[in-house]
Amino acid sequence: CTEKYAEKYYNRPDVQKALHANATKIPYKWTACSDILNRNWNDTEASILPIYRQLMAARLRIWVFSGDVDSVVPVTATRYSLEQLKLQVKIPWYPWYVKKQVGGWTEVYEGLTFATVRGAGHEVPLFKPRAALELFTSFLRGNPLPKS
């Protein structure tokens, strides 16, 4: 429900002034999501998997995570998609921990790390902020997620 607070806050003239925003007087209100853009999106790639192959070839660090109680882009969708990359397993599947609790499960492949976040919905850092920060820390350091 917190996006309703954002709709109020970011439409306040004093907030817009402090942010140096809307100086040109945009002819519509600030909204969290634009229906016009969403309805008129006319260029979308059917699959991003070929790009992953390009990015892995360029040796970029790639992490993919999934909150496991999201039913909009759920964990099974991500797993079916990633499976198509047919990656070699580097560190086999294991539960990762945050504050002595299972944060989720993870597997490290050659070129890509996949992790689930237990109990998190679509917006993982909103529902599981501590676990998300742990995930982000490991990602930035280039370390596998903690095993204990």
Place this chain on the structure above:
Amino acid sequence: GGDEERDRIVGLPGQPKVTFNQFSGYVTVNEVAGRALFYWLTEAVSNPLSKPLVVWLNGGPGCSSIAYGASEEIGPFRINSSASGLHLNKFSWNRIANLLFLETPAGVGFSYSNKSSDLFDTGDRRTAKDSLKFLVRWMDRFPRYKQREIYITGESYAGHYVPQLAREILTYNANSKHPLNLKGIMVGNAVTDNYYDNLGTVMYWWSHAMISDKTYHQLMNICDFHRQKNSEECESLYSYAMDREFGNIDQYNIYAPPCN
């Protein structure tokens, strides 16, 4: 630092005292159309010069990184329920990185275009190209970030934006004297592949007992998950599953109470 200083946020209404610097403003990405993208940089709480730059993109398509990434997820502030002020998020990602929230494409949040038709014919390709243009020009405004390690992160439909922007950067770097120091990407609950995403979604609904066996089998037999647009018969099955079988739930977090 003139341009940078013009973008400095002195303080947001109702903001608690903080130790980090913030900047926000517009970067023009297309002069002819008058397209300008809005950003909000919240620097790391300590030693920002030694920390990487992390670009956060929200999906939708058409949703705001400031609404979601900054204000609900990884940003330092949370908005209170009356929208009268802000309080701190103790798990903000700016504890360990400089966070750049980008509103992309034009039409999202405060980002805009003077050519109104831009709102009706946008898509993945323009989003990636404008976002790259933004980053290159933003670096000119903040030259101290030019050699900095860059990571791009995001969620949902940003499963398209993030890899596409990364690919755009690699192409740019191949022909540039001043390459961007992109190190990696991270995406969550990311839209990845139409066919396998749809297959996995229906599988999830069934395996989590959100739909009946009958609806599951009908969806699997009638819907062609390769298609961009579903048949009417398939659409009505989706509607039946959501309206009659899911019930009043939050599809984005199936065990949380819905937001009424």
